Amino acid sequence: MKIDYNYDVTYHYNMATDQIIVTNIKINLNREEPTQKGNGFWDTVIFANPNANLPQELGNYYLPNGDLPGINGDSLWNKYGNNNKDVFAFVSQNNQTEQYTIKYNTSGITPYAVNRNSDGTFTLFKTMDRGNLPNHSGNGDQGWHIWWINGNLKKTITVPQAPQRKTTEVHYHYNPSVIRL
Structure with missing residues (x-):
């Protein structure tokens, strides 16, 4: 798929929590014709x-079936995207x-907080991909196993950390010879 x-x-x-608060997100998808076909x-x-x-x-499914029975883009949208506030856009x-099926969340999002990643960036959204892997049954049939993974498409940003006051040492002076009453 392209x-x-x-x-x-x-x-x-x-700044108080060192978090990004996402209040709105809109994604627009444009599908390109694939360069090769599958099963x-x-x-x-x-x-x-x-x-x-x-x-x-x-x-698991076996060839010549191309997927699990009853699966298509609309059934996947209804199962994983429709009425799911965590989903912004969907293509199958x-x-x-x-x-193909392209769908969008039209009910708006619930604002969500994003914590800083270990590299200092913030991830605003991610992709989740549906794929398949060969699964040999042991009786000579080649099957395919369905899996979902976090995809490589994601949007990360960098927000500079607020400058912090640096104090290397503090000096106090106390003079015991001066006493006032």
Whole structure:
């Protein structure tokens, strides 16, 4: 699947908690024609809150089936995207027929806090990808196992830390010879 995307994110930095508060996000997806075809699997990318949990989807399928029975872009949207405040945009494409579904969260987002990453950046949104891996059954049939992973597409920003006052030493002076009553 090939997609281009653009985004508009509204956020503010809370210096007291060293967090980014995201208050609005809009993502626009543009699908490009694929350069190669597969066996009919529904490749899926979800743009989501960086704190969102990966979907849990169990299942194996065997060729010539291209995916689990009853799966298509709309069923995946209804299962993982629709009415989910952590999902901002969704694209799913059948890698054989090139049929696709693009959906957006139209109910708005619930503001969320983002903590600083270990490298000092903040991740405003991430992607979660649906894929498959070969799974040999042991009886000669080659099956495919469904998995979800955090994707490589994400938006990180850097917010400079507030300058902190540096004090290397403090001197006090006390003179015991001066006593006043």
